[in-house]
Each structure stands twice: as structure tokens, then as C-alpha cells.
Amino acid sequence: MLELQRIREQKDEMIKLFSARNINVTEWLNEVIELDESRRKIQGKLDDTLAEGNKIAKSIGQLFKEGKQAEANVLKEKTGELKELSKTLKEEEATTQNKINEILYQIPNVPNPTVPQGNSDEDNEVVLTKGAIPDLGEHKLPHWELAKKYNLIDFELGVKISGAGFPVYLGKGAKLQRALINFFIDEAEKAGFEEVIPPLLVNEASGFGTGQLPDKEGQMYHDATDNLFLIPTSEVPITNIYRDVILEKNDFPIKKTAYTPCFRREAGSYGKDVRGLNRLHQFDKVEIVQIAHPDNSYQRLDEMVEHVKSLLEKLELPYRVLRLCGGDLGFTSALTFDLEVYSAAQEMWLEVSSVSNFETFQANRLKLRFKEDGGKPQLAHTLNGSALALPRIVAALLENHQTADGINIPEALRPYTKFDKI
């Protein structure tokens, strides 16, 4: 959620930056400013009214103490009107505040100045492409066929138990999952991230804090009985550790990593994009999260991208780094780098990581702040990235490393799989 104060002070710059998203926020911002002005006026009146009421109430108390009942009763008469007035003003203020919030909830984050303008993923900027695309010759198989051939993943079995998008991993397929998770976690720890195991179900306040709620509840599985949501990413529970927290300056840097399953309803997805492991309702992911000082959050973002790149290199996968354009940029993000691996048999790039700086957008909702020596609390920056999402990595791993007589496990992963080949 955007900061009201920033809207007041930097409206024009913001409008300019929002053009990267191809949206015009002028009317929204003007309306917010206008509503805020009237809200403040109302509050002024309300405060005065309450102050007067407080004063009278105190006098009445005093009079009672002195036994001056009659005088007290006279004063009581006067309070009725004040009460009515303050009630009305309170309602007005609440209504106005709600209108402000309604608008604020709809406005996405301000894009960083380096975000290219664009409408769709076609306008994303390729920052870097690295690694050789393997020449698999004639006999290349897509990963879902490899999975079947080597008995690694059973998609139909998952349909029987749960439905489409819930694959069952078998034998070496299951071991490969576990190996990747441990590999990713170990690498994250080496990079200074502390491992946590968060809850997989979160409450409404947490969903709101990171921006899944309101509006995107359709994306999450919801348990209505207890009003809990299955996490679509561990970003939600991890970042919410710091909801309603005021940090000290030397608490930085805060770096957490977690492995969790992730659950996404993916309503409306269809076609080749959902084939095999490309898009699932349940998948595994190792996430890295940082809470950073505003002064160096972009440096932290770069470090996170470097970390993810190193993972892909160790897995010997060809990848590219994209700077997302405004049209592809997530609602809460100010700047996002996507990392994609090349899936050699499908002959397409698959997004395996998304590394973002949310600046104060989430922190504002979370009330996640920090204090400089002697200063007032100010909002921290939140960042996160996948490091990495498993299914598409598995897809690329199977496809890219396939040979006529099996699938080679990359060197870096062998200590974890304990086998060299599938």
C-alpha cells in the first residue's frame, strides 16, 4: 500500500513512474489527496469536540466530589449535543478513511525508475543469457514423458488422489525433490540466510500484510471453517514474522530462508502452459526473504539475484535474467528480476525464480518499521525471491540432462541425490 505522505509530496513523480505500468493514477491520487484533506478537517473538528466533552466530564467528576450535585446535573445536559456531534463526526471520518483505503488498496506499487515500460512479458528486458543450450538431437523427450519412462512422477495418480496439478513423485523422482530442497537450503545458509520452518496456513492479517488480500483471495486455497489460507508462497508467513515490529538499526540485515510446499488455485490456467510440471496446484519451493534498510535494499536485491544465478549455474542449466516491464510487474513489487531456465525439449523458457524489491509497499501494510538512533520509526524495505521453485527446475533438469541411456545428475547435486544417473 502506498504511503499517503508520499502521495502528498511526490504526486507528480509517482504519476510519471506509473506510466511504466501503462496506468494513469492521476485521478486516484487526486481523489486520495482530496479525501485526505477532508478527513483531516473532520478529525480536527472531532478532536475539538472530544476535548470539550473530556473537559466537561472532568468538571462533573470534580463537582460530584465537592458534593455539588445540582451544578453537575446542569453540565450533564450540555453533553448530549456533544455526544451526537462526535458520533456523527466519527462516522464521517471512518467513511472517509474507508474511501481512502478502498482506493489505496487498488493502486499497485510505484515502479522503480529502471522498470521498462510495457504491456506484457514480451516487453521484459533480457538482462543476461548464460549457459549453452544442449543439442539433444532427435531423441529428445519432454519431461512428462521422461518422468513416465523412468517412473519418477505419476500425474494420473495425483488426479486420482486430489486432482490435476497434484503430482505424485516416486522413487528417484521423490529423492530428486528432497535433494534439490536440501541443496537449495544449504546454499542459502552459505549465503547468510537463516532457515525457518513457518506455518503453511495463515490468517487474514498475514494475507493482507504481504498483499495477497484483499483482491487475490481467489489465488489461495481457503479453509472457511477456521478462516485460514494455504500459503501460495512462504513469502507470506516469513515476511509476516515482522508484522507490527519496530526494528533497531543494527537488526539489519535480516535474511531468512525456508522450504515449504506452496499451494495455488491457478484458476483460469489452461493449455500447454499447464502440461506436466509447468504449472501445479501444489509445488515445493525454497524462498529467500530479506528485510533491509531503505538505503541499501537495491544492493540486497542484486545480491539475491546473484545467489539465484549461482544456483542455476551449479545445476548446469542455461538461464536468462529478465528485468520485468511495468505491465508484467507484480502488484506489490517496485522492481522484479525473473530468472528463467531453458527447457530443451519443450523448447521454451520457464520462470523458476522471481526476485523482487517491494520497498515500503508491504512494510506499510505490515507496519514493519525500524528506528534510527533517536529518530522516529520509519518503514523498512522487504524483498524476496525464489531460490528456487522445484517443478520447473526438475523439468529442465530432466530434459536438458537427458541422454540416450539415462539422465545425468549435475555434479553439485550428487552429494544430495547419492546417485549420478537416473
Place this chain on the structure above:
RNA sequence: GGAUAGUUGGCAGAGUGGUCGAAUGCGCUGGUCUUGAAAACCAGUGUACCGUAAGGUACCGGGGGUUCGAAUCCCUCACUGUCCGCCA
């Protein structure tokens, strides 16, 4: 699931209708003292909003109510502790 007790400032913990944003202790910050430190003593120490400021308003788990006045009374929800039941 049943019974019962709770939820107060960074922590502990008082406060059961008025002068309570809230005693006291601990912690923290600054000062005095000291060669330095500790101790002792003194002062300060929540958040948000409004206001140029002085100052004002709100917040004692959330929401609602009673009252001139609520941390305190009532309703409701959430959470926590304890006991019982069930269970990995």
C-alpha cells in the same frame, strides 16, 4: 470438544467507574560521581493522527454497548494458560 482462569507499556506486574497514557520493579538512554568500570543518585524512556507551534485526540487483545466519564461494568469474537476427554 467440556470446564476454568487470563490477555495492561521492551519485559515483569499493580490498577475494578473520575485527577490513569496508566503505580512499582527490571531493562534501555543521558548525566553526576570514578583513573576506568560497577554500585549509588538524578533525569529521560510507547505508537499513531491533527496542528507552524503551544497543544489536542486516540490506543490497556479485536469489535460493539452502558455512562456526563470505562483499563475498570455489559455483550461478542479472537488468542493464551490450566484441568479433563480425544489424538500424531
